[in-house]
Amino acid sequence: MLKQIEGSHAMAEAIALCRPEVICAYPITPQTHIVEGLGELVKEGALVDCEYINVESEFAALSVAIGASAAGARAYTATASQGLLFMAEAVYNASGLGLPIVMTLGNRAIGAPINIWNDHSDAMSMRDAGWLQLFAETNQEAVDLHIQAFKLAEELSMPVMVCVDGFILTHAVERIDIPTQQQVDAYLPPYDPVQVLDPAEPASIGAMVGPEAFTEVRFLAHYKQTLALKLIPEFSEEFSKAFGRESGGLLRTYRAEDADMLVVAMGSVCGTIKDTIDEMREDGIRIGLVVIVSFRPFPVAALRTALAAAKNVVVVEKSIAVGMGGQLADNVDVALRNLPRPPRLHSSVAGLGGRPITRASLHHLFRQASVQPWEGTNFLDLNERVVGREIHRTRKNRRSGPTAENILRQLGKSVPPVAE
Structure with missing residues (x-):
């Protein structure tokens, strides 16, 4: 009903x-x-x-x-x-x-x-x-x-x-x-x-x-x-x-049959990614999506088959293993092993703490992956100016204070008062 x-x-x-x-x-x-x-x-x-x-x-x-x-x-x-x-x-x-x-x-x-x-x-x-x-x-x-x-x-x-x-x-x-x-x-x-x-x-x-x-x-x-x-x-x-409707499974694909670039993601962000793919397809860019439904167990064999023909794979995920990178990207990397000609793997961490993931940012990310591949983990929409200032602060001043509150002050946001 x-x-x-x-x-x-x-x-x-x-x-x-x-x-x-x-x-x-x-x-x-x-x-x-x-x-x-x-x-x-x-x-x-x-x-x-x-x-x-x-x-x-x-x-x-x-x-x-x-x-x-x-x-x-x-x-x-x-x-x-x-x-x-x-x-x-x-x-x-x-x-x-x-x-x-x-x-x-x-x-x-x-x-x-x-x-x-x-x-x-x-x-x-x-x-x-x-x-x-x-x-x-x-x-x-x-x-x-x-x-x-x-x-x-x-x-x-x-x-x-x-x-x-x-x-x-x-x-x-x-x-x-x-x-x-x-x-x-x-x-x-x-x-x-x-x-x-x-x-x-x-x-x-x-x-x-x-x-x-x-x-x-x-x-x-x-x-x-x-x-x-x-x-x-x-x-x-x-x-x-x-x-009478398809739901679940290990994974599913969207416009992936002839794609040179495939995006891998999980959860609700896949809706925004699909809209972005539709717009890029209108510009003649062959891009598609693989939606992971089952993260555990991880569908290594099914994902390897889905990604085998791509030239570039971009993983968009909403989590970070600090000091290592994206957990989903690590699992995708396992699936790409042993392929005769594995695609280039690009990892992007996005949407942490609820930050919006916009079509404009995804357009830029996917186009960048096709012309200028990167090593390691990309942080989508990272405010490099704020990060640079905080790194400078910690190097200059031993008692630099809590990072989160310092960043909020830089952004002009209110922070809880310091206790006397």
């Missing part, structure tokens, strides 16, 4: 249609509206046979979800940014125990300094924690990915993180097709857990494992991720047949 609805509330309705039995809720911007929406559905009786638990922290939210899932319940939670960091120990516990929890991550920058706007720093901080990570380009895809996520999690008995861009998607109001309960029930079977804590058959989970078995445990977790490379496209195809 088509609705004009906020993205967060659309996701809440889709999650409710998956019949979660335990929802663990703790508010943190920008995911708060999702758990609030689910709370309203439970309160009004639209979501039945579900225990909605208000917990005292993000760590508690995932810890309670772990307990619920271990007891055989279909469990869900959501978080963002610092909340994900606070539950880091439990993030690893959930995957290490092989529990099929679904969690929405409202992507948001990680401080300090404090920043509530969107980038992908939070997801990247847990990229190797053993969860599947699926990135939504649109709110429609965010709705669809949650339904697929429960099926994937329960088939593989491993947790899935559905990553949606904070504010850009979570707070956008638009027309979204919300499935019916009958459609979701036909696609998503009742939860049949692989492991259940049952007093009638006592067992322990998460017990001490020494060197004699730990490698094998980790190998099997990795093995399930490799199985996901096959299941993700299969479940996406099943979804397309059942719901």
